[in-house]
Amino acid sequence: MKLSDFEIQKISEIVAGKVGGQLDAKQLRKVIDSVVDNLKENQGNPEIEGVTCDVSSNPTASDGAPSSPIPQQSSLSNIHGENEADVQKAGLYEEIDQTDSTRIIVATFGKNRPGVIAAITNILAELNCSIEDISQTIMQEFFSMIMIVNINDCTLEFAALRDRIKATESKLGMKVYVMHEDIFRYMHRI
Amino acid sequence: MTYKPEEIVETIHMTEVEHLDIRTVTMGISLRDCSTPDPKQLVSNIREKLLKTAENHVSTVEKVSSEYGIPIANKRLSVTPISIVADGHSHETFIEICKTLDSCAEQLGIDYLGGYGALVQKGMTRGDKTLINSIPEALASTQRVCSSVNVASTKAGINMDAIDVMGHVIKDLANRTEEAIGCCKLVVFANCVEDNPFIAGAFHGVTEPEVVINVGISGPGVVLSAIKKAGACDLGALSEVIKRTAFKVTRMGEMVGRKCSERLNVPFGIIDLSLAPTPAEGDSVAEILEAMGLERCGCHGTTAALMMLNDAVKKGGLMASSYVGGLSGAFIPVSEDAAMIRAVEAGAISLEKLEAMTAVCSVGLDMVAVPGDTPSETISAIIADEAAIGVVNNKTTAVRIIPVPGKMVGQSAEYGGLLGTAPIMPTSKFSSKEFIKRGGRIPAPSTGINN
Secondary structure, eight states, X not given: OOOOHHHHXXXXXXXXXXXXXXOOHHHXXXXXXXXXXXXXXXXXXXXXXXXXXXXXXXXXXHTTOOOOHHHHHHHHHHHHHHHHHHHHHTTTTOOOOOSOOSEEEEXXXXXXXXXXXXXXXXXXXXXXXXXXXXXXXXXXXXXXXXXXXXXXXXXXXXXXXXXXXXXXXXXXXXXXXXXXXXXXXXXXOO | OOXXXXXXXXXXXXXXXXXXXXXXEEEEEOOGGGOOSOHHHHHHHHHHHHHHHTTTHHHHHHHHHHHHTOOEEEEEXXXXXXXXHTTTOOHHHHHHHHHHHHHHHHHHTOSOEEOOOEEOSSOOOHHHHHHHHHHHHHHHTOSSEEEEEEEEETTTEEEHHHHHHHHHHHHHHHHHSXXXXXXXXXXXXXXXXXXXXXXXXXXXXXXXXXXXXXXXXOOHHHHHHHHHHHOSOOHHHHHHHHHHHHHHHHHHHHHHHHHHHHHHTOOEEEEEOOOOOOSSTTOOHHHHHHHTTOSSTTSTTHHHHHHHHHHHHHHHHXXXXXXXXXXXXXXXXXXXXXXXXXXXXXXXXXXXXXXXXXXXXXXXXXXXXEETTOOHHHHHHHHHHHHHHHXXXXXXXXXXXXXXXTOOBTBEEEEEGGGEEEEBOXXXXXOOHHHHHHOSEEOOOGXXXXX
């Protein structure tokens, strides 16, 4: 749920008037807490209630009956929720996504020769996989290429896709590794 | 790029070259609801429940393993201690249950199933006594069932009567099986844990849920290669290297455990952070200790090196998993670790040194072979010593000892596979008979009275 216009206006006023400049997460939390307190104090004010509650979808408010504290509470908890989300986005608690990734890592190592990338990308294109990132390094004769590939729309199951890509190993005379991105996410990201 | 090329290369190196694997994914199954006074019904309840609950265990774990390219060495089962499930039943029924567990495991494609055991740290019920006395016959007539008996705890003290009986049970089992191989399936514990995924000591504790997935990680090879790569650094820096490696290995365990538990729709229990060696070259805990700078595992300094290794593994692993449990420490089995076997053969390590090492790691005297003519009282006394270390230090200790009939110091027992080769180790030539004969229960130490 989004903050109401009133809440946003209130926050921007306080931010502009009282604090100014850039805010860190802690300061922002303070500001939001003070908005929350402000809203609580003004609970009896019909003008504020009219703005905070969505009139069209809340019959009790349009009836002019005293607004129940429930919508107030939900919008308050919402403020905290969004704030925490912001804090997370800011990277303070960087957490890995526990859901299955739809990406795989394809890594190729060996003696450089023409057509390595073509051999692998042809298969990927044919199976409707999209390459999200690719990096290659060539040191003297040694070649290494690492790709991050999204297999969301792939026409094959992962295991079959892996076997298909691995089958280029003998043709290319190189080592080709195909691994699920989850392995790297778990191992290298907290 | 989302990942640095070095990170990608490191991971590929770990799985392809350093034999990073997950040692075991163990499904714990409660058999408490199988209990009934009718022996036939009891056996059929157990069979039905096991076959139904674990139906997809092996295939699911194998699928996860192949999809993620992480080898998972073993798929195993643990069940509620049978002494609890079958308390009150006859010796024959216990044997029948053990055979049923064995045939269910075979049908499910599982190599070992743990839980034919009893918890008797404070005393024995009728069921406990029947079970313990049935162990020699039960394990001798089955292939896949493992047994564990907990004889001591920090809270209850040490049940010396049970330890006395276990000395006889081990000797009896040794005599009934080829090269005493039956003894490889029997562990005597102090302070056992209820969520251990590792065989032979695995069982599904009474406080565990209906079904659970526990994962035992492995990775001595990965740690060994990290230490070798670290070169000449001081021990603080080395501890950091081990910690980082343990973190990564444990993350793999966490991932595999979560994927298996999701797909089986079974709650995820714990990750056991143990470093578990295999007889394969390079997959050795003793070799890690030697890579730290000890000429041979067992020389002076080994206990300190092991303490550091064990602690660093825990510190790295704790951060990597939300739920750490089980035994979580380095294993130091003799027959299952190539460098350990070499150390025994070179005379670098003795039972006494191993005993000291068990004070700073999990679990205990594991897969140690002793001469076939070792008196049962000596075996009981070895168990009592281990139990004392566990009880007073508030940790798990265990004894898996194999008195190989007809074999003497200098010879060895060949088991092959994961069990490896067990060189016969000398025990003290002096008797502990009168001490063991006293029986009774050694009271809980003051460390246990901590409320």
